[in-house]
Amino acid sequence: MLSKRNPQLNKHGELIHLLSIEGLPRAVIEQILDTAGSFLSVNDREVKKVPLLRGKSVFNLFFENSTRTRTTFEIAAKRLSADVINLDIARSSTAKGETLLDTVANLSAMHADMFVVRHSESGAPHLIAQHCAPHVHVVNAGDGRHAHPTQGLLDMYTIRHFKKDFRNLTVAIVGDIVHSRVARSDIHALNVLGVPEIRAVGPKTLVPGDLRDMGVRVCHDMAEGVKGADVVIMLRLQNERMNGGMLPSSGEFFKHFGLTPEKLALAKPDAIVMHPGPINRGVEIASEVADGKSSVILPQVTFGIAVRMAVMAILAGNEA
């Protein structure tokens, strides 16, 4: 079968949609990280706004609720001077049976320039990108279990900020990896940026052996997984996992795979602790660790706004 051109790139290899970290050339990832750096300084100015997206309309299409992520995208878009429209799809026409593509077509008719999409099905943003008008850019804010590229990028920005060089790091990702779009995006990005040791840590129901195909070392023991790590990324454990029969209880999970000060002590002394949020204290991470000196969870949020500004600014400047 023919391989198809990556829909995220135009024929010059420039980014026109951000759908997934997979398939992004390393140069594009680094461009986004470098650009994010300059936007970080915008947040420190008196006038926290630049006119790059002035007159452009950014539509937040959140088919899956998330006030946090939507808010950071809204802040980022507004700092670029864009007009932001938030669509709470669950209560709107889709609930009345309108198809995904019809919803998008209607919004395009209202002259949207950019869609920020979160959807519960893997591949939904790809479908939208294939069908929207040529000048419209699509940013994936999370699709099913497939990808959350802006989170992956801001996680990389965070690691680069604190650790500088990717090439000699050990990164451990802990928790419900099989269902995690954040984990997938992080793993792809870490691979592209040349991190030599990436560990996926958790019980077999959440970290099955076939994750090795993604280029990670699978560990079913927390101590082994965290030992000597430079970066520990904790993932949120969702209640559905207990209800769906994959885990007996959050208590047992915390005992064996939660990040406590004792487990953290096995990592390098200057290791950083990350979490995409929102955190479940006492389920995947102990309060003392979340609030402790190794935690960079709050800087991640700040970096997240700058990274999203960078993504939107780069996209808006490239033509299909």
Added chain:
Amino acid sequence: MKILIKGGRLIDPATNLDRTGDVAIANGRIVHLGDVGDFGADRTVDARGLIVAPGLVDLCARLREPGHEHEGLLESELAAAAAGGVTSLVCPPDTDPVLDEPGLVEMLKFRARKLSRCRLFPLGALTRQLQGAALTEMAELTEAGCIGFSQAEVAIKDTLVLNRALQYAATYGYTVWLRPQDAWLGGGVAASGPVATRLGLSGVPVSAETVALHTIFELMRATGARVHLCRLSSAAGVELVHAAKKEGLAITADVSINSLHLSDVDIGYFDSAMRLTPPLRQGRDRDALRAGLADGTIDALVSDHMPVTTDEKAVPFAEATPGATGLELLLSLALRWARDAELPLQRALAVVTAEPVRVLGSALGSLSASAGRLVEGGVADVCVFDANASWSVTPEALASQGKHTPFAYASSGFELPARVRTTLVAGHIAYEA
């Protein structure tokens, strides 16, 4: 009506026929094969440079009537069969209403006969409403025209019911057609593996197929039933079938044109044309399926024809309706497989003519003597095609209402070999290019 097909290369794998010659047809039957002198034909079909083969026998094609008329009409789908050189086809019972009443079967056959001569062999439902609880009146349904019994895509969860169904069918010697897929393990949308993992799609492990196969074989040993396994998808599955055949269990098996040629990598960027059941597995599974079809472990190649609308495919991958159009691609893809496997043309034709007829066996009644073959005195079901032509699968080129297929030219970029020129069923011209 007297028809003379002149000067073609006559190939029939069942009788080892392979010679240039003519086919003289009268009263719906072949009256002479070979050199035909003056015949007084009403119509002469010039078959020089073309292959004259038995009409294809497709063991799985959904016509979507009754019930799903917006996806395909009996008329268009039977026309698609004829355009694909398919003269006999088996349709599964998952219509709406389900084919679990003799009256429904009779009506379907009646309607089909009015629209087309293509022979329709319906499968009856194994359990009422396919619900996996109460058995259907299998004898009544057979009298109405069913050639076997099936659960379509709905696996029976209750092994006690499955056991009884096999036992009951064995009483009469009916064949039970089963998709080997465990109801619970089979709930995903893509085959478990690196692609599904990367794309974040729920996976169907190979064990969904092997667990089901083991269960079916065990119950066959206990009941003595005959089973036809529909749509093998994995290397492990092929191995189990091979061993079971060696043991002497009364099984036959088929594979779809999609599983024969594609793998999970072809899903690409969530292309919903690849949303199929069974899901496309990895390259080594495909290789095993190809080898299995070549060595006879798998008996027949089927189109697994399932017309779906654009609305059903223009949604995120996991929400798309599984299925692809196939009747018009069966011949081309059989030939392509044989070319790739360096097998002779006869073998490509065998898996879509003589072998499916053998699978159907006595259920065909008197037809079994000549269906899927070119024999003097036998039914005149003939497919005349140009093996050297090629064509692109575009919506305009398809007679079926189902335009979605992984082999669409627009997405795959390549052409398929072989083009049907004339199809005859019961001595009448059903299709002419």
Added chain:
Amino acid sequence: MSELLLDAEALYLELKKGVQKLMTPDTALVGIWSGGAWLAERLAADLGLASGTISSALHRDDFGSRGLVKADHTTLPFDVNGRDILLIDDVLYTGRTTRAVINELFDFGRPARVQLAVLVDRGGRELPIEPAFSAARVTLGPDQKLRLAQGEDRRLKFEVK
């Protein structure tokens, strides 16, 4: 590529004299990225003034067609509010970069005064922007590009393409 008969080093000395006439002890020199950055750095060292660099990337008017230029950072290590600012650039042409840079500057505060001093003014203005001092005036065709480069010996020289 030919080397125009512009002796960059000689022009630098002219620029320095011009800046000396415009400056106060509190003036901050702000070099416009990238050509102006070296100049400002060298002038600041020679004249004992504060300096910074400023990028036009975030306020350019050609963002829609060119996309985001590699956004080199604006670094202003002093308070802009109430400050006397002297923008330094190598070549002044249409004036659009200067306009963008002034917008960028105002994102940081309200300066007391903003002036512009350049090495070469090549005319062809498309906006009402004038330098307080230019060391040389030349006329070039619209298809010619004038670029200031820094050699390995850190001596400045001009390239015309």
